[in-house]
Amino acid sequence: MEPAPVGEDSAVPDEQAIQTTVALEGDGACIARARHIAAGFLMRVQAEHGLPVSQRAVDLTQLVVSELVTNARKYAPGPVLLDLRVVGDVVEVVVWDCDPVLPVARVTDAGRVGQHGLEVVLAVVQGLEAQREPVGKRITARIALLDDPGSAITGRSSL
Template sequence: MDGAAHNDDQLRGGELVKESAAYEGQPGDIARARDLAHAFLERLQSVHGLPVSERAMDMVQLVVSELLTNACKYAHGPCLLDLQLREGRVEVTVWDSEPMLPVPKAPDPGRVGQHGLEIVMAVSQSFEVHREPVGKRTMAAIMLADDPGGNASGRHP
């Protein structure tokens, strides 16, 4: 798929379900990554019979878009996107070559732009950033099914 390398492990008895793609920061990469996330979630539903809420479908694509946009904008070189099913959620991981860790800014409704990290943290069940030997790894997890208690992020109190 247009410069992306893919790997899909099948779910059998709890085995890993994962999709990966490499991007170079080219025009259209963000749209291709969102399409990859959508196809991954549809496959979880159709092939594996897992419930994926409409909210999860939208939020995973949003998180993929925000994290990959940041990697393409601030890192020099290629980046890697991993989507992995784990314990009823999709873990979205972006690896890039920029060693500087992102720092969330204080909420400011008057600020134009630079709200991506705030958005990702607000809609994700968990969010982590780690330095790696070359660059960093940013991970956010989104619940596949809506929280029955009504918490939009799926976080537990």
């Protein structure tokens, strides 16, 4: 099943916000579709709005989308909402699912097989928030649109 567009290009007062929201349902193929949607969204941001977006930002956004949507599909029954928005110089990846249990980063363990997704996300984002909603939870990750050669390319926040 194809993702259903929920909203497109809305504005926030005093600051340009460009966004798209899709509902993802179905099997694991929705994870690949979500990555494709994220890359397409950032390409449109460049082409239609003239905002610079580094290839690194595209790659990291696809990685974060993949990890967050995978977790939502794995741990929560039902649909997943993916909201992508550009605010200022960051892209926000917001994933909603119906499970109210907030994710917890596990202690790093090189011997553990799997369950490293949140660790990966934390390592590459500039910020990460998890919030309970009236139904389920919302995870928001922030990724810089441009590379910053003067600073470390690592995450800056943890859960």
